[in-house]
Amino acid sequence: MKRQKPERSLRSGWAAALCLVLLGANCALPAAQVAYWLPNGNDSVFGQAFYVKSRYEDTLLDVGRRNGLGHDEMKFANPEVDMWIPGEGTDVLVPTQYVLPNAPRRGLVLNLAEKRLYYFPLPGKVVTYAISIGREGWNTPLGNFSIVSKVKDPTWTPPASIRAEHAAQGDILPAVVPAGPDNPLGQYAMRLSARGYLIHGTNKPWGLGMRVSHGCIRMYPEDIEQLFSKISVGTPVKIVHQPFKVGWRDNDLYLEVHAKNQAEAGSLMKPISALITTARGVSVDWTEVRRALKENTGLPHLVGGRQKPARRLYLDRIF
Numbered sequence: 001m002k003r004q005k006p007e008r009s010l011r012s013g014w015a016a017a018l019c020l021v022l023l024g025a026n027c028a029l030p031a032a033q034v035a036y037w038l039p040n041g042n043d044s045v046f047g048q049a050f051y052v053k054s055r056y057e058d059t060l061l062d063v064g065r066r067n068g069l070g071h072d073e074m075k076f077a078n079p080e081v082d083m084w085i086p087g088e089g090t091d092v093l094v095p096t097q098y099v100l101p102n103a104p105r106r107g108l109v110l111n112l113a114e115k116r117l118y119y120f121p122l123p124g125k126v127v128t129y130a131i132s133i134g135r136e137g138w139n140t141p142l143g144n145f146s147i148v149s150k151v152k153d154p155t156w157t158p159p160a161s162i163r164a165e166h167a168a169q170g171d172i173l174p175a176v177v178p179a180g181p182d183n184p185l186g187q188y189a190m191r192l193s194a195r196g197y198l199i200h201g202t203n204k205p206w207g208l209g210m211r212v213s214h215g216c217i218r219m220y221p222e223d224i225e226q227l228f229s230k231i232s233v234g235t236p237v238k239i240v241h242q243p244f245k246v247g248w249r250d251n252d253l254y255l256e257v258h259a260k261n262q263a264e265a266g267s268l269m270k271p272i273s274a275l276i277t278t279a280r281g282v283s284v285d286w287t288e289v290r291r292a293l294k295e296n297t298g299l300p301h302l303v304g305g306r307q308k309p310a311r312r313l314y315l316d317r318i319f
Contacts, residue, residue: 030220033127037125045098047097047128049094052094054086054088059083059084060075060086068130070208072210073114073130074209076297077299100118101118106236107146109237109239110140110239111240115209115210116130117219117227127227130209131208132209134214140239142239143238143239144236145197145239147237148233151191154185154188154189155179156176185198186200186201186224199237201218201225202218243264244268251306253276257292257295259296269293
C-alpha cells in the first residue's frame with residue numbers, strides 16, 4: 001500500500017484568499033471552529049489535513065491557533081520544523097483530520113491522550129477543539145461526568161495547595177482573583193460534576209495543547225466562547241485516555257496514534273493487533289501500522305480496508 005501524503009486543501013486556499021481580502025496580508029485572527037457532518041452515520045474519520053506556507057513572523061503556535069490546533073499537535077505533525085522560527089515560506093502541515101474516540105457520540109467527549117475535545121450537537125455532526133489538560137501530579141480525571149453550572153466572567157478562588165505552590169516560587173496569589181484579563185479562567189467557565197474541575201478559557205492561550213494545568217481543561221478564548229453558548233447544564237461529559245484510535249472512512253481503515261514517546265508507541269502494537277484482527281473481512285497493511293506507530297504524528301494513517309462491503313454493519317460494531 002502506497003503511503004499517502006495529505007493534499008493541500010482547496011478549502012484552505014479559499015480561506016487564505018478571503019483573509020487577504022478582509023485583513024490584508026496579516027491574517028492572524030483565529031476563527032471559530034466549524035461543524036463537520038460525518039458522511040456516513042457509522043464512519044468515524046473526518047476532516048482534511050493540508051499544508052500552508054508560514055510567514056516571516058509566524059511560529060508553529062500561530063499557525064496552530066489560526067486553525068484551532070494546540071502546541072503538541074503542531075509539534076508532532078511537523079517534527080522537522082522549528083517550533084519558534086519555522087521561517088518564511090516553510091511548508092507547515094495543519095493536521096485537521098481526526099478519528100473519533102471510541103465513546104458514545106453525545107454531549108462532550110475529551111481524549112486526554114490527544115488533548116482534544118469533541119462536541120456532538122446532533123447525531124452525525126461533530127465540532128472539535130484543542131485543549132490543555134492537567135500536568136504530571138495534577139491529572140485530569142477520567143470517567144463520566146456532566147456540566148453542573150456555567151459562569152461568564154468567573155472569579156477564581158485558588159485552593160490552598162495552589163497558593164502554596166505559587167508562594168514557594170515567590171508568586172503570592174490573592175485569596176480571590178477577580179474577573180478580568182489577569183484571571184487564569186478567562187471569560188467563561190463550565191463546572192464539571194467532578195468536584196473542583198472546570199472547562200474554562202485562559203489568559204495565556206499560547207500554552208494550549210499541552211499538559212500544563214492543575215487538572216482543569218483549558219480552551220482557547222475564542223473556542224470556549226463558542227462552546228459556552230451551545231452547552232446547557234446537564235450535558236454529559238466523558239473523559240477518556242486513548243493513545244490510539246481506529247476508525248472507518250467509507251471502506252478505508254485508519255489508525256491514529258498519540259503516544260507520549262517511542263517506548264509507549266511500541267507498547268501499543270499488541271492492543272492494536274488484538275483489536276484489528278478480531279474483525280473479519282478486513283485487509284490490513286501491517287507495514288503501515290508499524291509506520292504509524294514509528295512516526296507518531298497524531299494524523300490518521302491509512303492502514304487497510306474492507307475486503308467485503310457486505311460486512312459493513314458487523315465491522316462497525318467492532319470499531
